Amino acid sequence: MPWYVHLALKQLFPAGRRFPFFTAISVLGVALGVALLIVVTSVMGGFGYEIRRMIVETEGEVQVKARGLIDDPAAVLQQVRRVPGVEAATPFASGVVMVMANGRPAYPAIRGLHLDTVGGVVDLAAYVRLGTLEELDDDSVLVSSELARSLGVTIGDTLEVYSPLIIERLRSDEVFLPREVRVVGLVEIGHQQLDSSMLYGTLRLVQDLYGLGSAVHGVNVRARPGVGEDELARRLNAGGLPAGLQAFSWMDSFEEFLWVLNLEKGMIFFLLLFIVIVAAFSVMSSLLISVVRKTREIGLLGALGASSRGVAACFCAQGILIGCFGTLVGLGLGFAALAVRNDAVMLIARLTQREDELRRFYQFSNLPAHTVPGDVATVVVLTLAISFLAGLVPAWRAARLRPVEAFRSE
Amino acid sequence: MSEPTPPVLQAAGLTKTYASGDRRIAVLRGVDLLLRAGESVSIRGESGAGKSTLLHLLAGLDAPDAGELRWNGDRIDAARCTAIRNRFLGMIFQSFHLVPELTAEDNVLLPRRIGGRVDAAARRRAADLLARVGLGERARHLPSQLSGGERQRVAVARALMNQPSLVLADEPTGNLDERTGEAVITLLLELVAETRTALILVTHNPAHAARTSRHLTLSEGILHHG
Numbered sequence: 163m164p165w166y167v168h169l170a171l172k173q174l175f176p177a178g179r180r181f182p183f184f185t186a187i188s189v190l191g192v193a194l195g196v197a198l199l200i201v202v203t204s205v206m207g208g209f210g211y212e213i214r215r216m217i218v219e220t221e222g223e224v225q226v227k228a229r230g231l232i233d234d235p236a237a238v239l240q241q242v243r244r245v246p247g248v249e250a251a252t253p254f255a256s257g258v259v260m261v262m263a264n265g266r267p268a269y270p271a272i273r274g275l276h277l278d279t280v281g282g283v284v285d286l287a288a289y290v291r292l293g294t295l296e297e298l299d300d301d302s303v304l305v306s307s308e309l310a311r312s313l314g315v316t317i318g319d320t321l322e323v324y325s326p327l328i329i330e331r332l333r334s335d336e337v338f339l340p341r342e343v344r345v346v347g348l349v350e351i352g353h354q355q356l357d358s359s360m361l362y363g364t365l366r367l368v369q370d371l372y373g374l375g376s377a378v379h380g381v382n383v384r385a386r387p388g389v390g391e392d393e394l395a396r397r398l399n400a401g402g403l404p405a406g407l408q409a410f411s412w413m414d415s416f417e418e419f420l421w422v423l424n425l426e427k428g429m430i431f432f433l434l435l436f437i438v439i440v441a442a443f444s445v446m447s448s449l450l451i452s453v454v455r456k457t458r459e460i461g462l463l464g465a466l467g468a469s470s471r472g473v474a475a476c477f478c479a480q481g482i483l484i485g486c487f488g489t490l491v492g493l494g495l496g497f498a499a500l501a502v503r504n505d506a507v508m509l510i511a512r513l514t515q516r517e518d519e520l521r522r523f524y525q526f527s528n529l530p531a532h533t534v535p536g537d538v539a540t541v542v543v544l545t546l547a548i549s550f551l552a553g554l555v556p557a558w559r560a561a562r563l564r565p566v567e568a569f570r571s572e
Numbered sequence: 573m574s575e576p577t578p579p580v581l582q583a584a585g586l587t588k589t590y591a592s593g594d595r596r597i598a599v600l601r602g603v604d605l606l607l608r609a610g611e612s613v614s615i616r617g618e619s620g621a622g623k624s625t626l627l628h629l630l631a632g633l634d635a636p637d638a639g640e641l642r643w644n645g646d647r648i649d650a651a652r653c654t655a656i657r658n659r660f661l662g663m664i665f666q667s668f669h670l671v672p673e674l675t676a677e678d679n680v681l682l683p684r685r686i687g688g689r690v691d692a693a694a695r696r697r698a699a700d701l702l703a704r705v706g707l708g709e710r711a712r713h714l715p716s717q718l719s720g721g722e723r724q725r726v727a728v729a730r731a732l733m734n735q736p737s738l739v740l741a742d743e744p745t746g747n748l749d750e751r752t753g754e755a756v757i758t759l760l761l762e763l764v765a766e767t768r769t770a771l772i773l774v775t776h777n778p779a780h781a782a783r784t785s786r787h788l789t790l791s792e793g794i795l796h797h798g
Contacts, residue, residue, distance in 0.1 A: 165685040176673040462669040467658025566634040
């Protein structure tokens with residue numbers, strides 16, 4: 163080990179002292195900054211990840227859509243399935259309806275599923291909390307859990323469904339009765355918005371409600387493992403979809419939303435980085451004081467044959483070592499905080515009696531977190547770089563000190 | 573008559589002047605000094621006579637305004653002698669100058685660490701030196717756990733760690749009581765004699781000065797013999 167690293171370690175962790183105060187405070191400052199950055203980037207990443215999971219698991223990675231309706235879904239499905247990288251495809255129809263139950267109205271979205279093919283793209287059965295997907299037919303629906311709670315319905319109850327078609331029928335003085343459907347299951351995706359306002363019916367039911375005939379609104383596509391959504395959308399668009407149809411990856415569909423999410427994450431990261439910078443200034447100030455306090459020792463090192471560069475490296479090494487230990491402690495604190503985040507959030511919510519507001523605000527039933535290795539690497543590299551820079555100024559001061567001046571100061 | 577040993581240190585015409593306001597104060601006015609291997613020299617002088625300045629010039633820590641310095645026959649440039657100093661020179665100071673965060677053993681090993689690798693042989697030498705100065709049992713102690721005399725003995729061991737050609741001791745007993753100072757000087761003189769290391773001892777104490785082989789006095793910037 164080079165002498166300057168050995169001496170830097172000894173000065174930070176002197177033998178015989180259990181609690182090196184200066185080192186502990188400096189390391190803690192850096193650690194807090196790192197921990198906050200890890201927690202915030204993971205939680206922000208978690209929102210993006212959960213949204214991706216929710217979209218991909220309920221709709222597939224890619225959607226094929228037309229400007230209007232897809233009149234011959236069987237032909238489109240056949241073409242889509244021929245494209246390399248496509249695992250499965252299923253047609254869908256969707257829209258907004260009004261439902262009435264127990265005298266209470268609601269305006270959920272409804273999604274029509276093609277029961278023979280939907281299982282290859284969406285594992286909806288995994289989200290059915292009560293009842294079963296097998297019981298779904300053209301006169302029944304699955305209701306999202308929060309919606310069922312707000313309407314006061316459960317399995318076996320009946321809903322009256324009104325579609326926008328009623329307006330067209332009223333214009334031509336036709337009598338239009340609402341469609342009565344049974345509730346055969348409750349669905350919980352884990353996303354507040356979906357769980358509070360979704361109905362799932364058969365494709366035929368939604369086609370009837372919207373007067374689509376045999377047409378559909380689009381085709382959901384599941385990619386084979388290892389095939390990226392953008393790549394699959396590109397292949398589909400290049401693979402000769404019928405005229406007027408286009409494939410969109412889920413990221414294309416939510417491009418603006420994802421951009422805003424990334425912008426928020428970047429801004430918060432940038433602001434929190436200032437905690438590390440402030441901690442680095444504190445380290446720099448402590449090391450500068452140390453240079454003044456150790457003037458005679460610096461002179462001694464020169465007298466023993468240490469070069470100015472070696473003396474500078476000793477103080478630089480102290481900055482880097484504080485950065486390394488601070489980063490390690492910060493990573494530990496950050497991941498520990500992430501592990502207990504839901505308990506902590508729920509405790510705060512319980513203490514402030516804001517559990518319901520919290521759930522509505524955060525959309526997800528749990529506070530999501532997804533740590534991207536690239537984010538961790540960025541935090542580590544930036545912290546070490548800032549710590550190195552914090553050691554440079556004291557190192558420069560120490561290197562400029564001539565041994566003879568140090569001894570003359572006695 | 574035996575052959576004279578080779579010169580370890582040669583100083584010729586060393587001059588040093590300091591500015592004090594508008595005035596220039598000549599601290600050293602052409603100092604000449606020749607020191608051979610194994611020789612011990614004491615330098616006495618009043619406070620402010622320039623003894624420490626002379627030691628700094630001889631150690632290559634400061635550059636003279638005029639004059640020439642040679643170590644083992646090689647001309648020394650103060651700006652470029654740092655690495656050579658590590659092997660050539662050992663220094664002992666009045667205030668001990670031990671690194672407070674290092675144990676006695678690590679303080680003794682410091683010159684070797686700065687000069688390169690610390691191997692098993694270096695550790696053995698440090699242990700031997702500490703045993704020789706009577707601190708074999710205190711190797712793991714920090715300077716704060718040692719008395720003044722013990723600290724100075726650690727400094728003596730450190731000065732000899734790299735088997736230097738020359739030891740410069742700047743008032744090594746200045747912060748010690750008479751009895752402890754006497755013991756430190758005895759130990760220092762014994763060790764340099766055993767290792768045939770040249771010694772320059774700056775001291776105010778005439779009894780300590782009398783124990784070296786040559787006695788010099790610095791007065792008005794000039795080095796007088798006797």
